[in-house]
Amino acid sequence: MKDSIREKLEILAESAKYDVSCASSGTSRKHREGHVGSAHGWGICHSFTEDGRCVSLLKIMLTNYCIYDCAYCINRRSNDIRRATFTVSELVELTVEFYRRNYIEGLFLSSGVIRNPDYTMERMVRIVKQLREVERFNGYIHMKSIPGASRELVAKAGRYADRLSVNLEIAKEENLKRLAPEKDHASVFKPMSYIAQGFLESAEERRHLRHAPRFAPAGQSTQMIVGATDETDREILSLSSALYTRPSMKRVYYSGYIPVNGYDQRLPAKQPPLIREHRLYQADWLMRFYGFRSDEIVDDTDPNLDLEVDPKLAWALRHPECFPVDVNRADYELILRVPGIGVKSAQLIVTSRRYHSITASTLRKMGVVMKRAQYFLLCRELPPQTVGELNPLIVRQRLINPPKNKKQEGLRTQLTFTFPD
Amino acid sequence: MTVFRYDKTFEGLLSALFDAYVRRTFPDQLIGPGEPAPLFTHEMYEVMTRTDAAERVWKGLEKKLGRRVCHQLTHVWLSEQAGGDELLMRYMHKAFDAPQSIAGDFTDDDVLQVKKIAQKVAKEKERLIQFVRFQKAGDGSYFAPVSPLYNVLPLSIGYFTDRFADQRWLLYDTKRRYGYYYDLQRAMEITLEHDEALLKGWLSEEMQAEDEKIFQERWQSYFRAVTIRERLNPKLHRQLMPRRFWQYLPEKR
Ligand code: SF4
Numbered sequence: 001m002k003d004s005i006r007e008k009l010e011i012l013a014e015s016a017k018y019d020v021s022c023a024s025s026g027t028s029r030k031h032r033e034g035h036v037g038s039a040h041g042w043g044i045c046h047s048f049t050e051d052g053r054c055v056s057l058l059k060i061m062l063t064n065y066c067i068y069d070c071a072y073c074i075n076r077r078s079n080d081i082r083r084a085t086f087t088v089s090e091l092v093e094l095t096v097e098f099y100r101r102n103y104i105e106g107l108f109l110s111s112g113v114i115r116n117p118d119y120t121m122e123r124m125v126r127i128v129k130q131l132r133e134v135e136r137f138n139g140y141i142h143m144k145s146i147p148g149a150s151r152e153l154v155a156k157a158g159r160y161a162d163r164l165s166v167n168l169e170i171a172k173e174e175n176l177k178r179l180a181p182e183k184d185h186a187s188v189f190k191p192m193s194y195i196a197q198g199f200l201e202s203a204e205e206r207r208h209l210r211h212a213p214r215f216a217p218a219g220q221s222t223q224m225i226v227g228a229t230d231e232t233d234r235e236i237l238s239l240s241s242a243l244y245t246r247p248s249m250k251r252v253y254y255s256g257y258i259p260v261n262g263y264d265q266r267l268p269a270k271q272p273p274l275i276r277e278h279r280l281y282q283a284d285w286l287m288r289f290y291g292f293r294s295d296e297i298v299d300d301t302d303p304n305l306d307l308e309v310d311p312k313l314a315w316a317l318r319h320p321e322c323f324p325v326d327v328n329r330a331d332y333e334l335i336l337r338v339p340g341i342g343v344k345s346a347q348l349i350v351t352s353r354r355y356h357s358i359t360a361s362t363l364r365k366m367g368v369v370m371k372r373a374q375y376f377l378l379c380r381e382l383p384p385q386t387v388g389e390l391n392p393l394i395v396r397q398r399l400i401n402p403p404k405n406k407k408q409e410g411l412r413t414q415l416t417f418t419f420p421d
Numbered sequence: 422m423t424v425f426r427y428d429k430t431f432e433g434l435l436s437a438l439f440d441a442y443v444r445r446t447f448p449d450q451l452i453g454p455g456e457p458a459p460l461f462t463h464e465m466y467e468v469m470t471r472t473d474a475a476e477r478v479w480k481g482l483e484k485k486l487g488r489r490v491c492h493q494l495t496h497v498w499l500s501e502q503a504g505g506d507e508l509l510m511r512y513m514h515k516a517f518d519a520p521q522s523i524a525g526d527f528t529d530d531d532v533l534q535v536k537k538i539a540q541k542v543a544k545e546k547e548r549l550i551q552f553v554r555f556q557k558a559g560d561g562s563y564f565a566p567v568s569p570l571y572n573v574l575p576l577s578i579g580y581f582t583d584r585f586a587d588q589r590w591l592l593y594d595t596k597r598r599y600g601y602y603y604d605l606q607r608a609m610e611i612t613l614e615h616d617e618a619l620l621k622g623w624l625s626e627e628m629q630a631e632d633e634k635i636f637q638e639r640w641q642s643y644f645r646a647v648t649i650r651e652r653l654n655p656k657l658h659r660q661l662m663p664r665r666f667w668q669y670l671p672e673k674r
Pocket of ligand 1 (some may be wrong): 066067068069070073074075076077111112113180
């Protein structure tokens, strides 16, 4: 017998998979009596796809029918693809059954636009409402808000969902309009601000009334497609950094453009190098956890990220005057700026140095990548050569083309000698 | 060299430390029951495991180091690594002798080792939680086989009792041959005399709930459908989801 739900599942997962935001983080909720499940602070990946992405939520579309015709989207109305629509009970059952088997953390629901944004949102809300109110589902729910949805429906969605998101898709409005004629930035920014408002109001109410209803406690996220249009990394990152200043904005995702509609002349035929998406995430990471400003990472002279070296190393190479950093004295923030030192090792350094002064061999044991860090730091031993003495170009060359074989390595250590153990 | 023989339990180890302080001699090496003594042994002491002594040591450690660090020590114990007990012995000895907590001094090799092993064990616990797959049995309870690298099942039980509080389940370590059964009230450690059926890891069709196969197949379909074939990256895939877990994942069957 053919399983028609399995078929729908295939079609609608296939249609939803290009949306990259899958994290299920930001909410912690213990089990509640008579409820199914809990939510776990940071997102748990229950599986990984063969392209190496985390599978945390059942990422699925309610329907892949759509009245819009966005050039970059596989589900655009002018595509001749298999279409399907879930009923409320089908999708609710799938979510609960998968959840009970520890396959997933919860549901990530999106949808093509049927009739109009509000009509679509209303159908989506029905699913999350049934999950919460009838099934007593206590797991994680991420719901996409449809661009152009009204305040009322966004408000309803926020009652049931842990996180809401509206995808910006294209950083510059003129580009968005060219590729997605039915959308503009206002249709994205409006629901975003409804979410921010709901989030703030509920936080305020809960300060006075512990049991006041929550509103999207994990905040919101958004996504930009990279490489479909001509935005520079500077334009993308300065938009992200502006978005991060908004209350409730927790994550900006970058999705390297994949040419799913090769026939469309408005789009480039080739996909951008994967490394660009990777570098954007690194830059984003620097802004969120390392205290970098977007204009330190990319600026008018270098509007695009260096694809050969990561943005932190690139910054260090542009600023030899900031180094070497003395790991036994410098502030945590400065230590964090040393290439080869991450958040974990920086923390280890500042706690340990209260006991003993830090040597190169301790650094190595703490997980510092000395191959990189050696040019940028000072510990008890004198560094052989710092970036200032050597000149950034030489350091760059050495780090990009590390010696290939043992013989060369021997040669190099003879010439430069690295830290003694 | 001074050698202590103990019963290879955690309580035994704590008792050994207790006795060491009483005797004022600390072991250079620890061996288990039946293990031959090393050649250069000039003193051999047999530890008697005593709950009260173990408890006193543990309380003292908690006071000295705090809960979080003690948690790391449990992790090291559960790593089951060769020499792990001796590492713990040295660590605890130092911890008691030092005027302040040694936990932050990562210039000390033992302190750093404890942290590193504890991190590895914690990582394995996270993985266990990630990759457990329950199969629904005919009686409505859920079964999942596990065989983690370190003995982390006890560390993960909190997650399962919290998340799956309204379903009965059995988690069974097929390598160490014990498990936990949750009866809607609490999770109990169990060993089974006849666990042959469970060791295979997969419930037979007669033992499965009627719809179990359907949901496994749907999950397989879902897993295949979300893969972006333009970007296959088997190496990364294996790194994130190590092979040793695949045997119990429906999507990798
Ligand atoms: S509205 Fe959404 S589903 Fe519809 S074509 Fe545009 S991106 Fe695709």
